[in-house]
Amino acid sequence: MSDYAPTARTTLHRRPARAAYDRDTVHAILDEALVCHLGFAVDGQPFVLPTTFAREGERLVVHGAAAGRLMRHLAGGAPACLTVTLLDGLVLARTAFHHSMNYRSVVVLGTAREIVDRTEKRAAVAAIVDKVSPGRSQRARPPNDKEIDATAVLSLPIAEVSAKIRSGPPLDGPEDAAIPVWAGVLPLALAAGRLEPDGPGGLGFEEPERPAGLLHLATR
């Protein structure tokens, strides 16, 4: 697949070797992340709010209450920044300076547009539901007209975008190799616990699919 074209705003100046622009990498990070942090600015003041989202091909869709500040502001065509971060581990070096984290992040810059067509909105809402539990949009009751009208859905093109990835062990210099402290990586991943059914109504039905990105680590 082709790469996304870096722009002046998405070119990493710090540690450019950690940058990635290929579609597969960007898509995989976006598809694994369950939450994004969406930024917008009002009179120079940035606001960063967490929300759910899904990828539909080369665009991202986010939804929220139609009456909410986030949706009203971004639907008006304000510049946006959507960032996702997957935390993969704590990098524990021999020196304070070389402590780090292993992570995969994506930053998407652009201008959102509001999806107003009900059919298109329903498809976007289904994509968001299916992201957290694949196939679920076919089993839960779909939104009725009142519900879909109370929901604002925005789309943001995946065009001006960069990924940034750190992996691997700490990078202490050779002069620090003999410092007598444990060094290495503590891997981290989002893990699922046991399903908590909502009363007796939850019993007797097929368990929901888990999202694809959840790892099931051997815990301590």
Place this chain on the structure above:
Amino acid sequence: MSDYAPTARTTLHRRPARAAYDRDTVHAILDEALVCHLGFAVDGQPFVLPTTFAREGERLVVHGAAAGRLMRHLAGGAPACLTVTLLDGLVLARTAFHHSMNYRSVVVLGTAREIVDRTEKRAAVAAIVDKVSPGRSQRARPPNDKEIDATAVLSLPIAEVSAKIRSGPPLDGPEDAAIPVWAGVLPLALAAGRLEPDGPGGLGFEEPERPAGLLHLATR
């Protein structure tokens, strides 16, 4: 402990029952989160970047490369927004509309200042190291002058701040109670895997402390 005073910008209009302003709640969320998303705006374009941070009393400290865009921009006194989000579960409702997530988030608005005093910087860096592994700043080699000068450290007061929390089961209406689909919560938490030592140098030393916020869930 006293509450933080809500301002026009931190008063939740959507679902105000989910808002919290008490110090204990805000501090606990900030202390558990390993990553924050830091927002700043340049000519109306927001940028949202993930970074590590720590709390020192009533301020947050973040660090980064002194030459980096984030640090240079915020050190100049630009308005900032620091947001943390802890994802606690997927709320799987009987209706698409009532799908949700359980989470605890904090949004801090304010203006950062750069910490230039080396002693103050060293304390802030130690707080960040100790956050990911308690006590570690006493065992790893502290930053030398060159390293501390290459690191920019910013502080942001915890003053204009709100927390937002959702917990509990899905909230479908009684008219949807009979929809034949599993409903409830899939709990999520950041979990640690097995330590990965950095070569033989990692062996023979005491294992590092894990950060306080990591849960060790029973995985599927």
